[in-house]
Amino acid sequence: MLVLSPLVAAFAGAAFLIGVRLTVFPLLDPMKWYWRALLLGTAAVLSWRYMAWRFTETLAPLDWTADALFSWGFAMLEALTMLSSTVAFFILSRVKERxxxxxxxxxxxxxxxxxxxxxxxxxxxxxxxxxxxxxxxxxxxxxxxxxxxxxxxxxxxxxxxxxxxxxxxxxxxxxxxxxxxxxxxxxxxxxxxxxxxxxxxxxxxxxxxxxxxxxxxxxxxxxxxxxxxxxxxxxxxxxxxxxxxxxxxxxxxxxxxxxxxxxxxxxxxxxxxxxxxxxxxxxxxxxxxxxxxxxxxxxxxxxxxxxxxxxxxxxxxxxxxxxxxxxPEGLEEYITQRGRWCLGLMQIVRSSYSPFGMRGLGLMHRIGILDSLLYWLSTFPFRLASLICPLLYWWFGITIVNASLVEIISYYVPYYLMVLLSLNWLSKGLFVPLLNDTAQLIAAWPISRAAALGLLTSGSHKFSVTAKGGDRTKVVVQWALMRPFLLLLTLTIGGLIVPLNSDFVFNTSPTAGDGTAIVMFWTVYNILVLFVAVVVCIERPRYDRPQRQVPEPITLVIQGEKHRGWLLNLGRGGARISGPSGLSAGAAGKLDLPGIGGVDAHVAATTRDGYRIKFSPTPEQRAKIIKKLHTESAMPGADRGNILQMIRELARALTS
Incomplete structure (x- = not known):
């Protein structure tokens, strides 16, 4: 009789889910409520199976100790995020297109x-x-x-x-x-x-x-x-x-x-x-x-x-x-906007429409408010706690999760995979763990602060307008936003290195059974998230290049000589072209744009595959450019995730 090792048996559930995703999910219609309900319901069941195990098997005994305080506190916050996800899964179980x-x-x-x-x-x-x-x-x-x-x-x-x-x-x-x-x-x-x-x-x-x-x-x-x-x-x-x-x-x-x-x-x-x-x-x-x-x-x-x-x-x-x-073109504006959304929801819940209040709202509207409330209250504080908890282990010997590797694989991995696979199935691949966690982390502290401010303080709060426009053509390092991430990154790397290589640590010898391997993985993942967050804080130059564009043939006339090529990007005052060669910066002439005509232009710079062109359109031409770029019935930007292309582009950005 063949007897599987506990580790291999633990991986069986994860392997089964991956197999189902590859063979069964492509046959299902995400517009059908019963498939959505089945998959999201399964994700919810596995989530609470994991949560039940967390509370019964992985926490420190209730006592006035640091281990008990932090392990139970983190588990309670994790349960709140689980409740938020469950309400969200319920809402996502149906969909309507009009x-x-x-x-x-x-x-x-x-x-x-x-x-x-x-x-x-x-x-x-x-x-x-x-x-x-x-x-x-x-x-x-x-x-x-x-x-x-x-x-x-x-x-x-x-x-x-x-x-x-x-x-x-x-x-x-x-x-x-x-x-x-x-x-x-x-x-x-x-x-x-x-x-x-x-x-x-x-x-x-x-x-x-x-x-x-x-x-x-x-x-x-x-x-x-x-x-x-x-x-x-x-x-x-x-x-x-x-x-x-x-x-x-x-x-x-x-x-x-x-x-x-x-x-x-x-x-x-x-x-x-x-x-x-x-x-x-x-x-x-x-x-x-x-x-x-x-x-x-x-x-x-x-x-x-x-x-x-x-x-x-x-x-x-x-x-x-x-x-x-x-x-929002800058991180500060991006964070301000999301902080305002959070603050506004908390104002509504506190003073006008609590999901448990007496206003004349139906059950589903109350569930909708609860969904928004739980999202803002749990998601961002949980992201912060997920960074801090491994530090408590490495620097102070505080055990947050006391579990074996086999148990983690048996309980956590199936839940996590089912949630990730189901959400990506219905959302065209929008859930990429590293990027989603970075996006949450960037605004985690301001949003957590806005949630507390909106819930605990009365009266009006100032409306913060999201700034738009302005000069975005230079590299800007957002030091004020980056410093906390650099500090956490230093502490996280130090927490991984110092206890293993010296006696300089505030605890004696951190132990969590063979759960040390879990904390090790958790720590490495946090390092990746923090590193990406640091890179996000370096704002790269922006040029006027709306996303919804397809290459079109153009003609650039310089000193009577025609240079044929392709229009790669078009903006209100400039373009990027490929094809012509041998041109020098400053060379002036006319750029013949499809549907717009000849525009006075000059070569601004050389690019990897062509030139960046600056031009001076007439008011009529400028209006035509805006109409061409923005008023057609099509969607700008990407509508789904492409994981392989994303890895290539992310690697290029992180190493450049």
């Missing part, structure tokens, strides 16, 4: 007149190149009864002049109370007194360019009279800081893709889709009925969803790329 519905009801108002739609573009301090891009895109929207208005909370004269140039409306107010929500409310009240008030209002942030079919597609879902708001996804024509600084934008989607491509369609299936501010369209009558946009939170969009639901109105989601915006 494109066919939008096709069916594309002109539901016929044979009557098309309803009036106003487009509100909110702005505060964005530069002209950001705002003009959105204005030009808005003027290309295909819809018969459309008006466009800039809501300028900066009260800038040049913005008024820009509106006059493009023949659109301009609104400013005397005070800045309640930030963006107050700005929109002011415009709604002004337009309510209009002889021909809008029936629907579309909201765009200053840096979000609508596609030509934005209104056509979203308006179709208002065929149901109970629909108050249609939200569409936020896509980005530039990589976010993590994608850009690691050089992986072509192989790894932006950090928000999971929410907009997976979470929002799942929430919509349960009737709890949420407004995300920009790229949405709302029924004016519904918003007027609830007393306009609520102002009790810095995330007024989520609060608007809940207040509409409380009054019997529905928010729905159309998962089509109908706008594209400018992702």
């Amino acid at each position: 494109s066919a519905e939008a096709d069916q009801y594309s002109e539901w108002w016929l044979p009557g007149e098309a309803p009036r739609v106003d487009v509100f573009i909110t702005t505060y301090n964005e530069p002209s190149e950001v705002l003009e891009r959105t204005i030009i895109g808005a003027t290309e929207i295909r819809y018969p009864r459309l008006r466009i208005f800039i809501l300028d909370d900066g009260a800038r004269n040049w913005v008024r002049q820009l509106c006059e140039l493009h023949e659109i409306g301009y609104l400013a107010r005397s005070d800045k109370e309640h930030a963006k929500a107050g700005n929109i409310n002011h415009a709604l009240r002004v337009h309510a007194r209009d002889p021909a008030p809008p029936v629907f209002v579309a909201v765009l942030d200053a840096d979000f360019v609508p596609h030509a079919d934005f209104i056509e597609r979203t308006l179709a879902l208002f065929h149901e009279p109970g629909v108050a708001l249609v939200q569409t996804p936020q896509h980005f024509f530039n990589p976010d800081p993590i994608q850009h600084n690691l050089g992986i934008s072509t192989a790894y989607p932006d950090e928000q893709r999971h929410f907009f491509d997976n979470v929002e369609p799942a929430r919509d299936a349960w009737g709890i889709a949420i407004c995300c501010g920009t790229s949405s369209v709302m029924r004016v009558r519904a918003v007027e009925q609830i007393g306009w946009i609520p102002t009790q939170s810095v995330t007024e969009d989520f609060l608007l969803t809940l207040k509409l639901a409380e009054n019997g109105w529905q928010t729905v989601y159309l998962n089509e790329p109908l706008t594209e915006g400018l992702a």
Whole structure:
């Protein structure tokens, strides 16, 4: 009789799951709720199997000792993340796509007149190149009864002049109370007194360019009279800081893709889709009925969803790329934005809509709030704790997990693999452990602080605007963000080396049975995460190169000589081409661009495969460039992960 060793037997579960992923998963349809429920339900069962083992077998005996305090504390935090995941799995078990519905009801108002739609573009301090891009895109929207208005909370004269140039409306107010929500409310009240008030209002942030079919597609879902708001996804024509600084934008989607491509369609299936501010369209009558946009939170969009639901109105989601915006270009802006989202949710839970409160919300909306609350409260503190716990072992001899290698492989590995494989199956490969953990770590401390601030303090909090635009052409080292990671990296490497090579350690001899191997693996993984986080803090130069581009033939004319080649990247004021050779920097002429014509240009620099070109388009040519880059009905950037390409690009970034 063949007897397997305990280690081989422990690996059997993991091997089985990998085999199922390779042979069975490709045959399943991720749009079918029963397959989603089966796989995510299995992941939840294995998660709690692991958690039960953690509490019964791996913790220090309850006592007033450091081992007990930290091992039980970490296990409780781990259980909180498990609860968060379980609620998320429940929501993700269904999904709804509304494109066919939008096709069916594309002109539901016929044979009557098309309803009036106003487009509100909110702005505060964005530069002209950001705002003009959105204005030009808005003027290309295909819809018969459309008006466009800039809501300028900066009260800038040049913005008024820009509106006059493009023949659109301009609104400013005397005070800045309640930030963006107050700005929109002011415009709604002004337009309510209009002889021909809008029936629907579309909201765009200053840096979000609508596609030509934005209104056509979203308006179709208002065929149901109970629909108050249609939200569409936020896509980005530039990589976010993590994608850009690691050089992986072509192989790894932006950090928000999971929410907009997976979470929002799942929430919509349960009737709890949420407004995300920009790229949405709302029924004016519904918003007027609830007393306009609520102002009790810095995330007024989520609060608007809940207040509409409380009054019997529905928010729905159309998962089509109908706008594209400018992702935060710097780490500080990236972190500020996520901290604001967390703070706003905590304000809502504390003062307005607790999942356990008495407000008139249905069960699913309460579950939706609980899901968001658990995410912000558990994910980021857990990431910090995961870095600190191995240090406690190496430097102070505090045992956090007392387990054998066989037990870890038997309980942890099947749970972890099932979660990872299931989520990647339904999300097109968006979950890459090293990158996901780095993204969480970058903002972990500010978000944890924002969660505490929002839950424990009352009163209003300042609305922090995410800065956009500006000069991004130089390398910038974010030392303030990098220093904590460097310190933790030094302590982690030191914790691995010092106890093994000297007597300089604050404990006597750390022991966790053969669990020392587990801590060793944990430590090495943390070193990788911290190293990548340090690299992310080195902000690489950015150039005006929107992501959605395909090579096109061009002709560069220098001193009467034609040089044929390919357009690789196109921006508002420059391009990258390949093909021509023998040109020197500064050589001037004309660049003939498809659909735009000849633009005055000169060679700015030599690249690995061609040249970087600077040009000076006329206003008409600049408008054509913006339309070409941003208003077509296509998705910018990557929508799925490519692990092999990602490894190559990440290796190149880490070694360059």
